[in-house]
Amino acid sequence: MSLTETSQNRLLALARQSIAHGLQTGRPLPVDLDAYPAELREIRATFVTLESRGQLRGCIGMLEAVRPLAEDVAENAFAAAFRDRRFPPLAAGELADLDLHISVLSPAVALTFLSEADLIAQLRPGIDGIILQEGARRGTFLPSVWEDLPNPTEFLQHLKQKAGLPAAYWSDKIQAYRYTTEMFG
Template sequence: MELTKKQGTVLVKYIRKTLEEYFKEKTVDIKDYISEDMRDVVSREAAAYVTLFKYPSMRFRGSSGHMLPILSLEKTIREATLKAAFRDRRFIPLMKSELRDTIVELSQLRKPVKIEADSLSEYPSKIKIGRDGIAIEKGYTRALLLPQTAVMMGWNAKQFLSFALLKAGLDPRYKSKNIQVYRVQAQVFREEKPGGDVIEEEFN
């Protein structure tokens, strides 16, 4: 189910509120924060990621989420928010003083589509930068790079695939056995500035 712009805006603001209240040692019940007509939306299972950026540099500050719809959207967002801010091992935990200079972004993922290819060299031609993210799966190992990542980093499709493979701990020079590569598209909602208006990113 696609989110409306209004729903995406409410959820991004909920993410920020969750972080603000965390520093006050409080929690936010999403059902007290959203309108009655959104309760079904947040109760359904959904795949989503929360990503944080430093403002105004837009330097990556943390990200977490679920590639598959295994939890309700409500639980996925809350869990991803706290993990992105405080338990992303690539960064020290977010400090209260940083929040005023941090951009919040929500990506609701659409169903992954498996890419069929006989060799690694075939995959890039089947990936459209600005529209597709890349998910890698091998056994119990999964890695995801969101669609907006390639745009922000200035990567072409070949570079995008290489970094996705590296994130999964795989050698980008070889097609490992039993590797699965998926296209993943997303609805993306992001603050224009910390605590400011929320925009929906357009990916075509």
């Protein structure tokens, strides 16, 4: 599903408004879904990424679609600004310099593989977002991470570390899922 440019711009504006609302109230912007077209009311999963002067400033999202697209963007924009544990909460003076990017995720599809090498061979650099899971440990990289980690082996090693596993770790219990994104902003 590809969003219209108008819908993309509306979501970017909504994300910024939710952050501004959060600075004033400490809560995400409430979304009146009746004010949005049908494509922005569909149940979809998103990530909102914040950058300041080219550096990551926050990134929060959902891997499963559980709420309407417009609401998911408002909630994730607020969370990226104020709840990403890697960063202090956003200060009012930072909002003007903030670049916002929204990734709308496709449903994740389980990958079938016989070994780590088999999984690596199935990865599509620049296309795939990957969820890696073993038991309660789980991590994901959006497709945009391929820009920094273009080598599939290194991509997987870093993703294992993000999931709380050693880079060289492998087990037959590891599960992997693939998704794609429509990214804009």
